Amino acid sequence: MTGSLAASNLSVRYETPHGAVHALRHVDIEAHPGEVIGIVGESGCGKSTLVTALANLLPANARIDGSISYNGVDLAKLDAHHQRLLRGDEIALVGQDPMTAFNPVLTIGDQLVDFQHHRKDLGRAQKRARIAAMLGRVGIADAERRMNSYPHELSGGMRQRVAIAAALLTDPGLLIADEPTTALDVTMEAQIIHLLRELRRDYNGIIIVVSHHLGVIAELCDRVYVMYAGEVVEGGEVDAIFHDARHPYTQALLACDPARFHEKLDRLPTIPGSLPNLTQPPSGCVYAPRCDRAFAPCVSVAPPLVKLSVSHMARCHAVTP
Amino acid sequence: MSPLLAIDDLSVTFARSGLLSRLINPFPLPSFNVIDGVTLSLMPGETLGLVGESGSGKTTLARTILGLVRAAAGRITFEGRNVATPADFRAMRRRSAMMFQDPVASLSPRLRIGALLTEPQIIQGLPMPDRRAAAKALLALVGLPASFVDRFPHELSGGQARRVGVARALAMKPHLLLADEPTAGLDVSVQGDVLNLIGELKRELGFAAMIVTHNLAMIRHVSDRLAIMYLGRLVETGPTQDVFSAPLHPYTATLIQSEPIPDPRRRSQNPAVTGEIPSVFRRPSGCEFHTRCPIARDRCKTEAPAYRPMGTDRMVRCHFPLVTGGQEREAFSRASANHRGN
Numbered sequence: 001m002t003g004s005l006a007a008s009n010l011s012v013r014y015e016t017p018h019g020a021v022h023a024l025r026h027v028d029i030e031a032h033p034g035e036v037i038g039i040v041g042e043s044g045c046g047k048s049t050l051v052t053a054l055a056n057l058l059p060a061n062a063r064i065d066g067s068i069s070y071n072g073v074d075l076a077k078l079d080a081h082h083q084r085l086l087r088g089d090e091i092a093l094v095g096q097d098p099m100t101a102f103n104p105v106l107t108i109g110d111q112l113v114d115f116q117h118h119r120k121d122l123g124r125a126q127k128r129a130r131i132a133a134m135l136g137r138v139g140i141a142d143a144e145r146r147m148n149s150y151p152h153e154l155s156g157g158m159r160q161r162v163a164i165a166a167a168l169l170t171d172p173g174l175l176i177a178d179e180p181t182t183a184l185d186v187t188m189e190a191q192i193i194h195l196l197r198e199l200r201r202d203y204n205g206i207i208i209v210v211s212h213h214l215g216v217i218a219e220l221c222d223r224v225y226v227m228y229a230g231e232v233v234e235g236g237e238v239d240a241i242f243h244d245a246r247h248p249y250t251q252a253l254l255a256c257d258p259a260r261f262h263e264k265l266d267r268l269p270t271i272p273g274s275l276p277n278l279t280q281p282p283s284g285c286v287y288a289p290r291c292d293r294a295f296a297p298c299v300s301v302a303p304p305l306v307k308l309s310v311s312h313m314a315r316c317h318a319v320t321p
Numbered sequence: 322m323s324p325l326l327a328i329d330d331l332s333v334t335f336a337r338s339g340l341l342s343r344l345i346n347p348f349p350l351p352s353f354n355v356i357d358g359v360t361l362s363l364m365p366g367e368t369l370g371l372v373g374e375s376g377s378g379k380t381t382l383a384r385t386i387l388g389l390v391r392a393a394a395g396r397i398t399f400e401g402r403n404v405a406t407p408a409d410f411r412a413m414r415r416r417s418a419m420m421f422q423d424p425v426a427s428l429s430p431r432l433r434i435g436a437l438l439t440e441p442q443i444i445q446g447l448p449m450p451d452r453r454a455a456a457k458a459l460l461a462l463v464g465l466p467a468s469f470v471d472r473f474p475h476e477l478s479g480g481q482a483r484r485v486g487v488a489r490a491l492a493m494k495p496h497l498l499l500a501d502e503p504t505a506g507l508d509v510s511v512q513g514d515v516l517n518l519i520g521e522l523k524r525e526l527g528f529a530a531m532i533v534t535h536n537l538a539m540i541r542h543v544s545d546r547l548a549i550m551y552l553g554r555l556v557e558t559g560p561t562q563d564v565f566s567a568p569l570h571p572y573t574a575t576l577i578q579s580e581p582i583p584d585p586r587r588r589s590q591n592p593a594v595t596g597e598i599p600s601v602f603r604r605p606s607g608c609e610f611h612t613r614c615p616i617a618r619d620r621c622k623t624e625a626p627a628y629r630p631m632g633t634d635r636m637v638r639c640h641f642p643l644v645t646g647g648q649e650r651e652a653f654s655r656a657s658a659n660h661r662g663n
């Protein structure tokens with residue numbers, strides 16, 4: 001399908017002196033134009049690894065298996081030159097810390113002009129006009145003056161808006177936002193959530209939002225993939241994930257969020273145990289050591305991906321359609 | 322009962338002297354009140370949540386209470402005694418403990434956990450016949466294996482490092498614990514672990530705690546009272562449940578409404594507040610919140626509201642507080658109308 005993205009049986013391992021870290025294992029995801037996809041899970045579960053693999057930006061010690069296709073084209077089959085072209089033109093990544101996205105010694109305007117280097121058809125004045133319009137679009141008042149500012153002169157919330165504007169200037173088919181609000185205060189976070197939601201109305205590409213914050217995912221996304229220890233353990237429409245979660249990990253994760261409880265709790269709910277060591281992932285279910293529903297096959301046999309409805313699936317021995 | 326800690330009209334001033342700020346603004350600038358007229362008290366055994374956005378002065382206030390930052394004005398009373406001289410602060414620090422915002426950075430990287438845990442007592446010159454045994458007892462207290470005495474800080478996960486931070490803070494059997502963002506950067510499950518641990522130890526050991534955070538969803542479960550800060554001033558204090566169910570200050574109300582809710586059926590319709598957070602170095606005139614307040618009126622732009630009591634146990638700094646049943650409350654809900662579905 002035009003503009004669609006799919007990863008199938010995608011695995012990534014990082015070679016380190018202490019052995020290979022199996023950061024991503026047999027992940028299947030898909031995304032279609034106009035959709036906002038959420039990737040949620042605890043720190044270290046592989047969210048950033050997944051999206052950096054999609055953006056073809058993995059570090060040199062990463063080894064990748066499986067396939068990623070965009071627009072029906074298998075990215076692995078493209079030569080390096082075309083991969084780079086695709087990355088620059090079609091895929092834009094907005095990171096967690098908006099400060100690191102910018103060069104501290106250049107003005108915002110100069111950097112945003114450089115971001116449009118692929119638009120050989122536009123002159124500098126036209127590029128600056130596009131920038132001014134885009135900055136206005138992301139809610140920066142006084143865009144002309146802001147273009148002459150340096151990154152440190154902007155607040156965190158403003159820098160994140162500029163980073164989003166920069167990403168959109170390349171007209172990407174896929175916009176990836178990795179923890180876009182984690183570094184922001186709650187009032188600024190709410191403003192960025194609303195900005196992204198407004199943008200999707202007239203942006204016809206795919207937006208992927210990565211967050212460990214369930215509230216942000218619930219506010220923004222159409223479909224959600226839940227990750228645990230390098231695997232996608234459940235995927236579905238946002239409503240199904242938040243109101244009809246079937247995987248024991250998703251259920252436990254939702255139950256832990258203090259934002260769900262308005263009455264004061266004496267003890268906050270937790271998930272006993274800790275993440276498995278990703279240098280030696282367990283042979284059965286990755287969640288088995290912490291799962292209160294684990295039974296015999298869970299420790300030895302990897303659970304199948306069970307299809308619960310057209311769009312809802314969970315990787316668990318205990319779920320049935 | 323008299324308070325364990327009382328802060329009266331405390332102010333802290335920083336000169337804006339960094340090279341960067343001189344480049345941005347070459348004119349010689351006067352100094353600025355980063356903390357301005359803060360009055361606050363903490364009862365024995367109580368947990369107070371100090372809430373505010375980044376840069377509002379929370380860390381600075383906590384550090385000033387311990388004498389790590391010098392106050393420009395105001396009084397601090399601890400266990401009934403005035404704390405003013407460096408010797409007073411040292412005595413106070415012996416009976417209180419601080420958990421710093423970044424736990425790994427605040428643990429010396431070259432010391433093993435065992436040494437780190439017993440360092441405070443050694444510095445204070447307390448007798449300790451068996452350091453290893455004392456360290457292992459502390460690790461057991463916070464639920465970590467004894468083998469951790471030989472580990473280095475970078476070999477711990479985020480949650481384990483916080484537990485070590487808790488153990489180190491409690492080693493001195495403090496009467497007061499100041500915890501700066503004790504769960505920032507932790508996953509919800511690990512966050513629950515660390516807070517449950519602090520709660521259990523509080524019940525067991527009976528210390529009072531001040532928890533500094535901007536995480537409202539968390540603080541509502543672990544504090545008895547809340548103090549809300551905006552640009553270095555308290556704008557509201559009161560019992561936690563009351564503040565959450567009926568915030569009086571419009572800023573408190575916008576903070577509560579801005580929290581994303583983990584339920585796609587109750588998405589917010591509009592941001593509760595727009596506009597950037599101003600800087601303490603350029604305070605707006607009148608009420609500092611008027612640039613973002615949904616119910617600001619003309620008076621708010623020129624006249625600074627006083628910090629005044631409302632009822633028996635609440636304080637608010639606003640000309641038009643959101644009293645239950647009052648027209649301001651109504652105006653506020655209208656301004657943020659349709660904010661969330663049900």
Ligand SMILES: Nc1ncnc2c1ncn2[C@@H]1O[C@H](COP(=O)(O)OP(=O)(O)OP(=O)(O)O)[C@@H](O)[C@H]1O
Pocket residue numbers: 335336337355373374375376377378379380381382422535601
């Ligand atoms: N040593 C210093 N010299 C000058 N300004 C300072 C100094 N320390 C802090 N500030 C300024 O004082 C204000 C309050 O800072 P503080 O660290 O107390 O905020 P905070 O509420 O703890 O923020 P956060 O939530 O980001 O931790 C900020 O504007 C900060 O830049």
Ligand SMILES: Nc1ncnc2c1ncn2[C@@H]1O[C@H](COP(=O)(O)OP(=O)(O)O)[C@@H](O)[C@H]1O
Pocket residue numbers: 014015016021023041042043044045046047048049050059061278
């Ligand atoms: N460059 C790297 N080299 C080795 N291990 C890495 C590297 N980047 C990430 N990892 C490991 O891969 C796992 C997944 O990391 P990451 O994708 O960053 O998780 P998340 O974004 O969900 O927090 C973690 O165990 C992390 O320590």
Ligand code: SF4
Pocket residue numbers: 247248249285286287288289291292293294295298303315316317318319
């Ligand atoms: S496969 Fe077994 S251990 Fe894994 S989540 Fe399902 S029930 Fe739990």
Ligand code: SF4
Pocket residue numbers: 570571572608609610611612614615616617618621626638639640641642
């Ligand atoms: S004094 Fe005015 S501007 Fe300030 S919070 Fe109250 S209503 Fe809003």
Ligand SMILES: [Mg+2]
Pocket residue numbers: 047048
């Ligand atoms: Mg990440």
Ligand SMILES: [Mg+2]
Pocket residue numbers: 379380381422501
């Ligand atoms: Mg701080």
